Amino acid sequence: MRYRRFGKTNLWLSVFSLGTMRYLDSEDNAIETVRQAVAQGVNHIETARGYGKSEEYLGAALSAGLGLPRSQLYITSKIPPTVQADTMRRHIDESLERLKVDYLDCLAIHGLNTWEHLDWVENGCVSAVQQAIADGQVRHFGFSTHGSLELIVKAIDSGLFEFVNLHYYYFFQRNAPAVELAAQKDLGVFIISPADKGGRLFAPPTKLKDLCAPYSPLALSYRFLLSDRRITTLSLGAANPSELSEALSIADRDYPLTTEELEILEDLESHQSTILGTDKCSQCYACLPCPENINIPEVLRLRNLAVAYDMTDYGQYRYRMFENAGHWFPGVKANRCTSCGECLPRCPENLDIPSLLDDTHQRLNGPNRRRLWE
CATH class of the missing domain: 3.20.20.100 (NADP-dependent oxidoreductase domain)
Structure with missing residues (x-):
């Protein structure tokens, strides 16, 4: 130790x-x-x-x-x-x-x-x-x-x-x-x-x-x-x-x-970029605030991980806490998006955010989840 x-x-x-x-x-x-x-x-x-x-x-x-x-x-x-x-x-x-x-x-x-x-x-x-x-x-x-x-x-x-x-x-x-x-x-x-x-x-x-x-x-x-x-x-x-x-x-x-560990972390990042391509959210948070109170960067982070690394179980675990954990995990689910377009001009990657939000909801939604001791 x-x-x-x-x-x-x-x-x-x-x-x-x-x-x-x-x-x-x-x-x-x-x-x-x-x-x-x-x-x-x-x-x-x-x-x-x-x-x-x-x-x-x-x-x-x-x-x-x-x-x-x-x-x-x-x-x-x-x-x-x-x-x-x-x-x-x-x-x-x-x-x-x-x-x-x-x-x-x-x-x-x-x-x-x-x-x-x-x-x-x-x-x-x-x-x-x-x-x-x-x-x-x-x-x-x-x-x-x-x-x-x-x-x-x-x-x-x-x-x-x-x-x-x-x-x-x-x-x-x-x-x-x-x-x-x-x-x-x-x-x-x-x-x-x-x-x-x-x-x-x-x-x-x-x-x-x-x-x-x-x-x-x-x-x-x-x-x-x-x-x-x-x-x-x-x-x-x-x-x-x-x-x-x-x-x-x-x-x-x-x-x-170590050199080997650094190379693996670099490979993880490279793999994510390759798999996600032009749909990768860079987590800059420029898309916020959302008028519907969707935590867009967090939703798209979970999508990044699910698509790139098959971390769907983790994505579902976190995504299902939206609307169920109050200030511990604020924001609403991605299906609340009205396609108002306010986020689009703020995104430096020119992501089609409404479509990606819809895709994330389809991948990760399921039974609601609360925090462990609740």
Whole structure:
């Protein structure tokens, strides 16, 4: 296991952190998953108020003993933004009680996803967090986000936070400027769920496996992130102990990408360009805003991946969250397009966006999907 400094928190975290959204089957399973992760060098565990019984299960694991003193095991919990400071203070107390700890090493605002959420923090609940820090209940303060790049940049620039949890993967590099700004501001960078949100790479299609050989797509994705020294730690959302092995087997491989790895990544990009041809969306976001509130770049990103790499399962998984996950995954489905044409002159590739939206909907639509713990 390798360890990196988590920005201005000055905590040294393992390059893989145990995320606990998926270990919800039973308390015994949760305890064993945490125990085996810690035994293999993981020293940072992340939970959240909204993850079902996750905090309670982690509290049970901590009480059972994990072979590390509390001072060497770092706990992060996440709490949604609140309008009232008193509500945030009560939520902090409740999380500490469920976790059976006296303090959180890190508290993150969970889902700073809208401009309203940022306003709630700046003019409301931040005072409760600051008081909890003064009282020794919280040591470091950050935020997690599924919001727009512009919102993330504004939050980083606010000066309120010491770390950020965000989406950034080989197959989704929109937030690269946020990673760079966080590094410049000395914020710790925690990458959310690269195995799942980064492409469901734990179950890759055959085409993608062939293109990534001799590496697995998941290993190559982890290497892309581990080689980036601006990133502190990657979330490992194991549902049980057996799901720890692939990630932790490469936890010491945090060196720069090798020539072979770089060539494979270049071949992946070349393959996508060849297969998609003039239908490739370059993810410039110039098409927005859409009057129907279609997140055109994200819809077409999912199409890019489905067509180029057969990542249809991942595309369906994400696409079906539109209209069903609120601010966690904003936008409506592509069949809402009215062919108004407002996006067309803004597209530098001159894509026939309405036709591509229709094609994406036909490929990826199906039963609606909600977020895991809902």
